[in-house]
Amino acid sequence: MLAGNPFFNPYSNSYTSLQTVTVGSGGASSITFSSIPSTYTHLQIRALSQNAQSTTGYDQISMRFNGDTGTNYTDHYIIGNGSTASANAETSVTSIRKIGVSGESGSANVFGANIIDILDYANTNKYKTARGLYGRDGNTNNTDGIVVLASGLWLNTAAITSITLFDITGFNFTQNSSFALYGVN
Amino acid sequence: MASASTYVPIASVTLTSNGTVSFSSIPQTYTDLVVVGSLRTAYAATSDSIALDFTYGATEYSYTMLRGDGASATSTRATNQYAIYSSLVPAANQGAAFGTYIAHIFNYANTTTYKTALVRTNDANGQTSAVVGLRRNTAAINYVEIAGGNGAIVAGSTVTLYGILAA
Numbered sequence: 001m002l003a004g005n006p007f008f009n010p011y012s013n014s015y016t017s018l019q020t021v022t023v024g025s026g027g028a029s030s031i032t033f034s035s036i037p038s039t040y041t042h043l044q045i046r047a048l049s050q051n052a053q054s055t056t057g058y059d060q061i062s063m064r065f066n067g068d069t070g071t072n073y074t075d076h077y078i079i080g081n082g083s084t085a086s087a088n089a090e091t092s093v094t095s096i097r098k099i100g101v102s103g104e105s106g107s108a109n110v111f112g113a114n115i116i117d118i119l120d121y122a123n124t125n126k127y128k129t130a131r132g133l134y135g136r137d138g139n140t141n142n143t144d145g146i147v148v149l150a151s152g153l154w155l156n157t158a159a160i161t162s163i164t165l166f167d168i169t170g171f172n173f174t175q176n177s178s179f180a181l182y183g184v185n
Numbered sequence: 186m187a188s189a190s191t192y193v194p195i196a197s198v199t200l201t202s203n204g205t206v207s208f209s210s211i212p213q214t215y216t217d218l219v220v221v222g223s224l225r226t227a228y229a230a231t232s233d234s235i236a237l238d239f240t241y242g243a244t245e246y247s248y249t250m251l252r253g254d255g256a257s258a259t260s261t262r263a264t265n266q267y268a269i270y271s272s273l274v275p276a277a278n279q280g281a282a283f284g285t286y287i288a289h290i291f292n293y294a295n296t297t298t299y300k301t302a303l304v305r306t307n308d309a310n311g312q313t314s315a316v317v318g319l320r321r322n323t324a325a326i327n328y329v330e331i332a333g334g335n336g337a338i339v340a341g342s343t344v345t346l347y348g349i350l351a352a
Binding site: 014015016017018019020046048078079080081082083084085087109110111112113115133134135136137138139145146147148149176178180182 | 191192216217245246247248249250251252253257258259260261262264265289291292295297298299301302303305315316317318319321323349350351352
């Protein structure tokens with residue numbers, strides 16, 4: 001059931017909705033899932049997101065764990081923008097900087113879609129790894145689509161008890177953006 | 186804090202003859218839909234694309250694709266399409282090989298936003314793709330169709346539709 005994994009037994013009772021945040025009319029500068037129980041094997045976030053930037057492109061979503069704002073994260077990703085495929089990586093950054101995407105509000109009704117898997121999040125012997133599958137398509141021209149396979153690492157062995165998501169350029173998430181956290185066993 | 190398990194099979198199809206797969210009268214009670222397929226098409230080639238649509242006949246779809254074939258990665262895009270096309274699954278020239286097709290359709294029942302889907306495919310011939318697709322229509326989705334881009338989906342292919350319900 002993880003993003004891209006085809007084989008899933010729906011009768012195993014192993015996919016549980018934990019928390020959902022739907023952004024109201026005032027917008028939200030960040031989304032935090034807190035007090036995450038350590039009783040699951042993996043976590044998955046499914047999100048549909050738009051930010052308040054008035055242009056018509058997209059901005060990526062960053063993620064932090066347990067409120068850690070130190071330079072304790074790395075990330076890498078491969079991006080398709082409709083004309084080229086490219087890859088990049090970052091080290092010693094203060095978040096997993098490009099784990100998701102928002103559509104910009106200049107394109108009304110267009111949101112970014114995101115699936116983020118956080119593996120073995122409660123294990124205290126491992127650095128924590130996350131991966132993202134995300135994309136946004138605006139259907140207006142040939143320059144505003146993006147689809148990405150991303151991965152990130154938190155160089156910390158602590159169990160993850162909170163997750164914060166925020167816009168990489170600092171804009172608010174807009175109304176009707178929704179973020180749902182699931183536990184996977 | 187936690188609710189009951191919420192990843193629910195809605196319907197499943199195993200094709201007994203070549204054709205398309207469609208799901209109609211989809212309940213509006215879930216948050217997201219997931220389509221999981223083990224597919225091959227009858228197209229006389231090595232690989233074929235798969236078309237995902239919710240309102241056949243309307244050119245209201247666009248998509249952006251990222252694709253790797255074992256040697257290079259490429260990206261393509263198209264607008265004003267009849268469906269969200271994704272590469273690639275095996276076609277007739279791969280014999281009994283079937284590919285995987287997984288489409289996540291977000292917030293399908295809301296009537297406020299255009300509908301976005303994320304699709305992943307894998308082809309036994311060594312190709313893989315990730316696709317984001319948009320239906321430029323705010324209507325709720327109650328119908329999903331999966332079809333071969335150039336040939337019919339072959340008998341023996343299986344497609345299951347799941348619903349995910351957020352708390």
